[in-house]
Amino acid sequence: MARLAASVAAIRVAVRRTLTRVRPNGPVLVACSGGADSLALAAATVFVAPRLGLPVGLVTVDHGLQAGSAQRAAAVAKWATEVGFAPVEVAAVTVDGRSGGPEAAAREARYQALTEVARRYGATAVLLGHTRDDQAETVLLALARGAGPRGLAGMPVERELDGTLLLRPLLEVGREQTRAACAVLDLTAWEDPHNSDPAYTRARVRGDLMPVVTQVLGAGAVDNLARTARLVAEDNAALDVIAAAALDTVRTDDGLSVSGLVGLLPAIRTRVLHAWCRELGAFPAALSSRHVAALDALVTDWHGQGPVALPGGGRVARRGGELVAGARPDPTTPR
Numbered sequence: 001m002a003r004l005a006a007s008v009a010a011i012r013v014a015v016r017r018t019l020t021r022v023r024p025n026g027p028v029l030v031a032c033s034g035g036a037d038s039l040a041l042a043a044a045t046v047f048v049a050p051r052l053g054l055p056v057g058l059v060t061v062d063h064g065l066q067a068g069s070a071q072r073a074a075a076v077a078k079w080a081t082e083v084g085f086a087p088v089e090v091a092a093v094t095v096d097g098r099s100g101g102p103e104a105a106a107r108e109a110r111y112q113a114l115t116e117v118a119r120r121y122g123a124t125a126v127l128l129g130h131t132r133d134d135q136a137e138t139v140l141l142a143l144a145r146g147a148g149p150r151g152l153a154g155m156p157v158e159r160e161l162d163g164t165l166l167l168r169p170l171l172e173v174g175r176e177q178t179r180a181a182c183a184v185l186d187l188t189a190w191e192d193p194h195n196s197d198p199a200y201t202r203a204r205v206r207g208d209l210m211p212v213v214t215q216v217l218g219a220g221a222v223d224n225l226a227r228t229a230r231l232v233a234e235d236n237a238a239l240d241v242i243a244a245a246a247l248d249t250v251r252t253d254d255g256l257s258v259s260g261l262v263g264l265l266p267a268i269r270t271r272v273l274h275a276w277c278r279e280l281g282a283f284p285a286a287l288s289s290r291h292v293a294a295l296d297a298l299v300t301d302w303h304g305q306g307p308v309a310l311p312g313g314g315r316v317a318r319r320g321g322e323l324v325a326g327a328r329p330d331p332t333t334p335r
């Protein structure tokens with residue numbers, strides 16, 4: 001019992017720490033699926049936020065992907081209203097027809113819905129229930145994908161999406177603690193069937209890989225993987241600051257100076273290219289290491305190859321001693 005109560009306290013402390021950092025505006029919104037992580041987060045937030053003078057609402061997204069999904073959303077909304085959340089929103093989304101696989105499509109639809117609701121209420125922030133275990137899984141996946149430092153940094157504690165602040169207060173809380181907290185608070189958590197469906201990569205990592213990792217490397221491996229994300233994120237932040245300054249030194253009237261870029265260390269140069277592409281409207285998460293390598297080759301290994309197409313729709317070409325950007329049709333690429 002003491003261990004269970006400790007889990008409730010630990011989650012409240014994590015939420016309090018997060019909420020004392022935000023600049024209050026409208027309500028804080030908890031994104032709650034009804035799963036143990038976000039249910040424990042919601043229970044802690046509805047306890048902590050009023051004590052800090054913050055209004056607290058809840059959003060649950062109905063992806064419409066499983067039988068009974070509307071009932072699940074309604075049950076979450078009913079509970080939320082009963083325990084004092086206001087506003088409480090059920091956001092129904094359509095996942096079909098989006099590209100990038102079912103997991104990515106559901107995620108994209110969910111974040112779109114969450115930011116739309118947040119904007120409508122002028123919310124201070126949206127709180128997400130990702131835990132230390134989710135972070136460890138993300139790091140392992142990034143490592144296996146060869147994602148580089150940006151991927152190894154895992155999920156940020158804080159980020160802005162379409163003008164909405166997204167916060168993850170539970171990144172240092174273990175999944176076993178959210179389950180224990182739900183048990184002590186007598187909250188029945190919804191078990192997402194996708195979480196154990198081997199068709200989903202994340203479910204296989206969670207169900208098959210992580211138990212082996214902890215069995216072979218010890219239970220501390222989860223914490224260590226999550227710590228890796230924190231450390232890499234700190235290094236990334238420092239390198240991004242250096243790259244932002246370097247970007248200004250290599251700008252020309254029409255684009256970027258190749259000789260300026262050649263003079264930069266590779267880690268800074270690729271970040272400069274990344275930051276510039278972001279300015280050009282390329283969605284940073286969609287800019288793969290393949291794109292960045294192709295852009296870098298325009299600088300360091302140019303044999304007259306044509307422009308590189310960016311995921312956002314623009315193109316980057318080498319023109320003499322410069323990299324220049326253009327929308328389709330291709331910018332000219334004289335040798």
Ligand SMILES: Nc1ncnc2c1ncn2[C@@H]1O[C@H](COP(=O)(O)OP(=O)(O)OP(=O)(O)O)[C@@H](O)[C@H]1O
Pocket residue numbers: 030031032033034035036037038039059060061062063110127128129130131134192195
């Ligand atoms: N249907 C949903 N409605 C609202 N928020 C959601 C929904 N699904 C996920 N989220 C938010 O995204 C977070 C991560 O969800 P994900 O499904 O990736 O992980 P999870 O560990 O299964 O989380 P949970 O136990 O809360 O379902 C959740 O904790 C929650 O904050």
